[in-house]
Amino acid sequence: MTVELISVGTELLLGNIVNTNAAFLSEKCAQLGLSLYYQTVVGDNPERLEETLRTALGRSDVVILGGGLGPTQDDLTKETAAKVLGKELVEDPHTRERIQEFFDVRSIGEIPDNNWKQALVPKGAIVVDNDNGTAPGIIIEENGKIVILLPGPPGEMIPMFHKDIFPYLNQKQPEIIVSEMVKICGIGESKAETMIADLIQSQSNPTIATYAKVGEVHLRLTAKAQDEAAARKLMKPVIRELKVRFGGHIYTTDEQTTLEEAVVQLLKEQQISLTTVESCTGGLFTGRLVNVQGASEVLKQGFITYSNKAKRKLIGVKKLTLKEFGAVSEKTAKEMAKGAILTTGSDAAVAITGIAGPDGGTKEKPVGLVYIAVSVKGNLRVEEYRFTGNRAKIRESAVVAALTLLRTGILETIKF
């Protein structure tokens, strides 16, 4: 099946917002095995929208329209789609009730008259509930074509897509598609690809696609089969093989879990308290850990020791070490981690010191040189990294490397 996307919104044409919805929907369509050849953005203009929708219907089996389902007069996606498909708009009593409830629960007060417009749907359409807003999703099947209307706000569209649209599209296909994710840290993309080149080559069901992220590689396995159980059965031996090849580098096989969540989870399970000491990353590493809800259970404190004086005064790095080896050195990183544990009595510490640039580099110590020390229950290790890119990229790379090294440190404690 072929699919195409039409995003409706003048704010996209003015560049006020970035079209992240298109990226999300495209990735999902690829995952579903649908062929997507066009994405189009048009404004809230009925003539241009009509022309765009007619063109799309002429060349694709499925057309997904996003945005323009709001309660205002500018929102005309539904009206235009109904016109193109020759459908009358009728009120959907269930949606009227849901909108009433939506306002009641939130005690927003009286419902503006124009909100009732959102209860109108093309006659015969499949109505999809919106758990996070008033505009419903709408699916229209007509003459072998499928038109899907989705609300524009990502907070409404994404949960709706996961819950109802993905399964709907999946069952429209001759075979069902199921995918699983394997997330890897501590191995670069090209190395990871080399390690499984034979699998990527020889496997056609499931297929394996690699996605490079900063400091991580994500592998998506996608299998086609008559039902979900059969698809999962096809993937099982491949996932087992990936686990053999990548071992402890796999930090999760759950689509939603992030590296920082996996690390906080490990700290919690092992009841390890953590202190951070950051220099070049200046709080970014800790800030990322604190993104994880409940991080406070294991992360008690952190130090940002940007100056040499702070490194000495706050966590006891030796003056001589700084003088002889410099702030960006293996020895300083080690003393930062040791000092953090000594000062706070926590079970583990992560210390990061490096040159994020663009200034401050020398021939011996170029921009991008970063030392990370991790101490977990008395086991101290330090690694040297040479990152590339601009200041922001180097700092982000250092944060991910520190998460990876901390994870390795914890895993080693468990083993022995």
Add this chain to the structure above:
Amino acid sequence: MTVELISVGTELLLGNIVNTNAAFLSEKCAQLGLSLYYQTVVGDNPERLEETLRTALGRSDVVILGGGLGPTQDDLTKETAAKVLGKELVEDPHTRERIQEFFDVRSIGEIPDNNWKQALVPKGAIVVDNDNGTAPGIIIEENGKIVILLPGPPGEMIPMFHKDIFPYLNQKQPEIIVSEMVKICGIGESKAETMIADLIQSQSNPTIATYAKVGEVHLRLTAKAQDEAAARKLMKPVIRELKVRFGGHIYTTDEQTTLEEAVVQLLKEQQISLTTVESCTGGLFTGRLVNVQGASEVLKQGFITYSNKAKRKLIGVKKLTLKEFGAVSEKTAKEMAKGAILTTGSDAAVAITGIAGPDGGTKEKPVGLVYIAVSVKGNLRVEEYRFTGNRAKIRESAVVAALTLLRTGILETIKF
């Protein structure tokens, strides 16, 4: 003049990358006063690209194509554009030289044969140098239409657009367009709009457009005139009036300057050293300051005091204060700031404590409640905030509020 965008790249259709180029180019076109009605994304497929380009040329004066100018066989944007416009491809000696130089400077070694493909340009085209890559930009004028080809990587496209494409498009218009930016912090969008509703209404040259950012409002003034001097002259009295109305809330009138840059600049100018103490933001505030190159001159250290114990041990918040008022309270925020100054001897401190959620809220202290204390040269102030949104949004709002409050604190020191 009407303009439309065509982004070429299979990675966009697969959802591997987000189309930030489209947002950038759309904003610039709006700034130039060009009417943009369509954005299209197609893959590296010559037939579909040809069809898309022909459609675009049929309805728009200017077509900007991005991507597909690389050295590989998949990159066919230039070849397709040349075909549609009936132009022969010929080698541009200047570009050949520039590519040679690009490789020489970077000591990349021998130039792969297929790179020379990038020196071919449609006969009669305007060639635009790429300062950050090998593929040149190309402008073709034909039958009253303009086709512009730009490289896909934002790091190449954006500098090229600023330097050459923006001025080119600007001089193609009957009147030149010049815009200026006024950036405001500490006032919400609706209040800011109310404060200048009369100006927005009455002004048509320059126009004033407002853009809401987290904790900030940006005002873009755009004037049309025969030349730049005349346009700036039109804007001058309006900017003066905006300065009267918003006063110290304006932190910059420079397009590129961020709030954190303005704050670090102020700290540097006033030679004020800073210590940060973060609880719910967990390093994000300091991480954002450290984004600014050279922040180390004024930011010497920071504490992340996530636990009560850390608040007591590291910066001396009183046990009784925590017990009686709680960690999220005006009094604790004050003691955090005072303690930071006492511990480190710095001139200024920022302390942030709050409930980022989703757990931890109570009726008296709901999720989103944040206290920020700022001490600058002995002047201590504390503010209470009630932010809305999810955990990430609340933390981001707190970071921007802290930047704003710190800025206010420094400005007051200068006045008295």
